[in-house]
Amino acid sequence: MACKVYSGIWIGVILVLRRKAYRDLEAWRQYKTKQALLVDGARQVGKTFLIREFGSENYEHVVELNLLENVEARDAISSAKSSAELFLRISAFAQEPLVPGKTLIFLDEVQACSNVITMVKFLCDRQEYDYILSGSMLGVEMKNVRSVPVGYLMAVTMHPLDFEEFTWAAGIGEDIWNEVRRAYAQCGAVDEFVHRRLLQLFHEYLICGGMPDVVQAYFAANDMQRTRALQGGIAQMYREDISKYAGDRSRTIKRIFDLIPSELNDQNKRFVVKDIEGQPRLNRYDNDFLWLADASVALPVYNVDEPRYPLMMSMNSTKFKLFLADVGLLTYECGLDVVRSMLSDRLDINYGAIYENAVAQELAAHGHGLFFFKNRVIGELDFLIEQEGRVVPLEVKSGKSYKRHSALNNALTTPNYGIDHAVVLSEGNVEVEGKVRYLPVYMAGLLESGRRTLSGMV
Structure with a gap:
């Protein structure tokens, strides 16, 4: 895999980061x-x-x-x-x-x-x-x-570092990821030592996120206060950008930005356009929610009326979940107590929204459209992706009861949806039971999307 290596210097320690986006620059120059x-x-x-x-x-x-x-x-x-x-x-x-x-x-x-x-x-x-x-x-x-x-x-x-790039910064080599890709391709278990190590790093990724300066500080200095200070600076920079570029809509957009953590923690986990201003505003650049997406600050995950291929045909543009573009910023906004709980592996905390944010970030970085489905009969499918002309529902589980997924079961048994298999992303190892494939959450970036190297022509 041809990826560029570049370095950053932090309090006398040289930390090397590798970015996959370097391949896109090489492809542009070549083609x-x-x-x-x-x-x-x-x-x-x-x-x-x-x-x-x-x-x-x-x-x-x-x-x-x-x-x-x-x-x-x-x-x-x-x-x-x-x-x-x-x-x-x-x-x-x-x-x-x-x-x-x-x-x-x-x-x-x-x-x-x-x-x-x-x-x-x-x-x-x-x-x-x-x-x-x-x-x-x-x-x-x-x-x-x-x-x-x-x-x-x-x-x-360009996106923040994805999880694989984050592990490269931690010193994880290609042999480890070759083992992960083998397990993914063969539907076999990942070596248990490798599995535990990657889960540990995934927990650190939830705290740190993928902003390069933050990653450098985290690994080079091992200083959580400095890490959070950098995250706070980036969040403040985003608020200043809203003030500078959003004009007379800046107050509302800042409010939406600040509400993202609490909305994700809500049971519904979704924004409805009319909830902020009283009526929908569907113009792309007047829509205050989508301003954050256009600024690459947030990731909207759109509701679809039916989980059927192609998903764009049934997308509902007025109902969506809104995640932050970097999971580390979400964890920062949730407060230091959440960070301490993650570091101490507390099991009584609901980390579901943070795990979902990380998965949304991985899917976006690897070229997937972001969709979800929810209705009273089926329940909620956290994410929907498209593979080879089929819709594949994804469930994200942060706890031990990851094999309980009634919404996935309902979707799999609904004939006109045409769903032949589903994926559960969790802390467990690779397993297959019937039509459900259980994958470690750190494998989200391996789900194929048919992404091209370059985003395309403008």
Whole structure:
């Protein structure tokens, strides 16, 4: 598996992180014709660091402009009237030689100067340089772009570290994951020592999450106070982004952001659009819930009217569960007592919502659409995924009674749903009983989705 290695330095200790997204950057460089690469994702997921490392490894020269911090460059670029003016002004702020065929031009935080996205096609037509654009609020700010250059952008979305990447940071090697993949493919038990070790790391992942700076602090310094301080800083940064980019809707959006932990702890675990403002608001960018999703801060899991393929056909856009994009931030928001309970392996605490958040995060990172189903007859199916033209329901269990799943049984015995098997993700080892496949919760990222390497053309 070709994944990039990069390092961070923390109080004198060098910690190496490996990111799968490096493969997407390699694929873009190999297969592009004249397309620039657009890398988006939430703040603090490691976009800038990885692009810098990719540039230094693959180009003789890298010209980087941060359009949020470099106000002078941003003003000059935003006032360009033509592609010739745009390139001239980029070159004026370049700190590296612009050598055709050997230079990467990296424009960071492009949400601060959206006309760059409109004009990048004219730059790409010259085919003298490679261009990577990156930003943290593109899902929100792209609506302000006058004309998205169709066919001139390839898009990649970066997520927080998934669980496998997290274990790499902990020193888990490929031999361990080869054993896990063997067990998954053969429906056989994982070696018990490996199983216990990965469960232990999964519990740590629930606390730490996948933000690179937080992961570095957690493993390099082994300091929970520092870890939580970094998580608090990221949460505060998200609140500041809401104030900056959400305009007159910021107060309501902040309230929704702050309500996510308590709503997930509620028995229904779902938001209904009308509950906040009294009536649905379905415009994508006026909808306050989906603003958080567009900003890559939250993950909406949509209710479907029927668990039948294809799920998009029965999606109900006004009813959804809303998870945070990083499980560590959810645990942080739940408070220090929850962290202490996890570290002491208390069994009387309901961790269900935190486990579900981790699974939602894994599914999203591996290209799955996020859906669930609930009605009075069947009950609730935590997640639904699509595999080979079939719907597969997933149940997430945090306790020992993971073989009790009446909703799954009901769905499996409903003929017109066409469901031929189901998956339970729990703390148990791999087992198969009838149509139900029991998998350790750390295997959520192995569920196949048919994901392409690049997100696609914009």
